[in-house]
Amino acid sequence: MLKLQNVSFQYGALTIPDNVSIEVFEGEAVGVIGPNGAGKSTLLDLIMGSKTPQRGKIFFNNREISVFTSQKRCAIGIARAYQIPRPFYGMSVFENVLVGATLGGRFRESIVYEKCFLVLEKTGLIEKAQEQAGSLRLLDRKRLELARALATSPKLLLLDEVAGGLTDIECQDLISTIRRVNELGVTIIWIEHIVHALLAVVDRLCVIDQGQKIADGIAHNVIELPKIKEIYMGTPE
């Protein structure tokens, strides 16, 4: 479904990611881990189109999308929830979701109301639908990130540390929501530092370090690899 082919992005002297190739198949849930600054979020920027790779190509459903704008990528079914929530502060929670549903989904407003209510129910925000997004607390902001992305009816959902800063119970909540979304057939790429949350959902794990992909495979196997434990967990054995 999504194919990154030798993709590189240059930050001044730093190339991160550097010559990375990943292929994600339809219906998969892929976790991406790696130390801070490894290039994980940049990878999502490249997939979403807020950055364009200097080298390499990106394909989505066999179509090259390397130079598509974010808006165009959204239209063909890619959506992203940001690490630091970026709600539309002055709009209500409902209107935030409506942006994704009408403009991302390219539907007329009145047809998508029902869908927005559904997404809000699924993400536990329906009670707060009327509130200003700017007044939400962290968990709800993270939920809103997810809700807005879901409202665009994505085929591929990019999640960027959506579990960070949540309590255990909140985290469990989020995990079951994401799992349900994946079960509905949405492909997921999820960057996360909270590995146990990740492992509860994903079946495949990619490890990125200093811009390089150093491991990629079945999640539970990858996490047991000695070099991963050493680099990522910092526990040399």
Add this chain to the structure above:
Amino acid sequence: MTYSVTRTKNYHYVIGFVCVVMLILLILLPTFLGKASLRLATEMAGYMALAVMWNLLAGYAGVMSIGQQTFVGIGGYALFILAGFSGLPLIPSILSAGIISALFAIPVGFILFRLNGAYFAIGSWVIAEIFLLLTAQSVWLGAGSGMSFPTAVAKSFGNSTERAALFWWIALTIAIVAFTTAYFWLRSSRGLALTAMRDDETAAASLGVDITRNKFAVYLLAAAIAGMVGSVLFLGKLRISPTAAYDINEWTASIIFIVVIGGIGRLEGVIIGVFVFFTLRYYLADFGTYYLMALGAIAILMMIKLPKGIWGIVYEKMEIEIFPLRRNIIQTQKEKPSHH
């Protein structure tokens, strides 16, 4: 539980009624006011139209243009040439002035939209200065000293009292067109896009909002309105010169003041802003250049203390909208099946 969406609340029917009454009074204004007051009202209507557009540009679309005087000037000159010297009737001339301004906005926008933020702002000003210099070099436009509107043509619009009334009605129409277009634009899904852009452009783009197209559309509309405002206001003065036509203080700085005082990114703000601006101008005009300094000081103070402007505060405290844009959700319990 089921949910539905409504846009209006009960008090909006009252507001709607008040608006209709006010509109009738405004149309009848020439029967109560003398020439001088009517000219002031005409100017206010023009400023209102410009402020509504600048609010849409900067407050929503994130287009920080400080070069809207470009289009005011183009519109003014276009009218003098079309109605004054080419014999085109007045109303088609004013409409054409708007269209010509918008046509100029296409290449200008094409250049400017490659720039971002502060660069865009400076670029837009530079372009206005270029138009000023080009006009001042053009002998067919009267060069540096400008042009006077032919007296014979002006007289064909009626005597000075009738003209004041006519120009007022035209300016009022432009202001209403600007305001209602902005209102319905903001209510539509395009408005949803603009409001999302106002709050976070990157997030809006990744949710499918076409940023550039929305910006460009607003920019063209603003140019057309500015062109029509320029045409009617310079028609009222019966004189146009490059420095007056492309005056940044008059056509942009004052407009920014109005929008900032009233509340940027709020439709209602500009109405308050226009009245505050004209009141201040009326009372401070005798102090010469101190007047501009005072306006500047007030604007700076406002930006520091009340960055959301007067209407921004009202909205936050009371959550009322005079012109309903919000989508309100109504919760209804599903009816239980009745047993007989």
